[in-house]
Amino acid sequence: MATYDPFRDLDRLASSLFDTRRGPRRMPMDLYRDGDHYVLSADLPGIDPGSVDIDVDGQLLTIRAERTLPSGDGVDWITREREGASFLRQLNLGQGVDTERIAASYSNGVLSVTIPVSERAKPRKIAVATDSDGSIIQAHENSDAPQPVDQ
Incomplete structure (x- = not known):
């Protein structure tokens, strides 16, 4: 058996009256x-x-x-909390x-x-080229890797 709680209804009324969220x-x-x-x-x-x-x-x-x-016409609401x-x-x-x-x-x-x-923001590998004695000639991006975002 359901019991009537007047404070719950009063709390709901106060919340709806003083709700500042518009x-x-x-x-x-x-x-x-x-x-x-x-x-x-x-x-x-x-x-x-x-x-x-x-x-x-x-x-x-x-x-x-x-x-x-x-909001049906002629509807007699028992409770409406939503x-x-x-x-x-x-x-x-x-x-x-x-x-x-x-x-x-x-x-x-x-x-x-x-x-x-975006493809440009994905991580990519940078290939490092060397000459025959092992010293670095230049570093360049892998040709199929995404390009960086210009800032």
């Missing part, structure tokens, strides 16, 4: 590097995947999402990523964004 909320996320790409995982439970908007402007990655809740909300997260990608090949997927309430490392 506008978009931040989404919790993890970011890690896995080999030649970064993986961003953001929690967005209850989000319609069609509301997710991911933009890249220069080196700024912006993720927006909207959670809307049904809120509709807008979510926003922005990240400065830096120069070492390939912004043309960023990909995203959404599954089980988690948005996954794969951000490839």
Whole structure:
């Protein structure tokens, strides 16, 4: 048998009245590097995947999402604790990523964004040439290795 707790309802009312968070909320996320790409995982439970908007402007990655809740006419709510909300997260990608090949997927309430490392930012080997007596003539890059990012 469920018991009525008036303090829980009072706490919920106070939270909704004094909630100073207005506008978009931040989404919790993890970011890690896995080999030649970064993986961003953001929690967005209850989000319609069609509301997710991911933009890249220069080196700024912006993720927006909207959670809307049904509001049926004639519905008699018993309790309504979930809120509709807008979510926003922005990240400065830096120069070492390939912004043309960023990909995203959404599954089980988690948005996954794969951000490839640019070819120019990947580690490379430098070949060292020597003459017949073993002294170094010049050092040069392996011809098939990525080129460094010009600063």
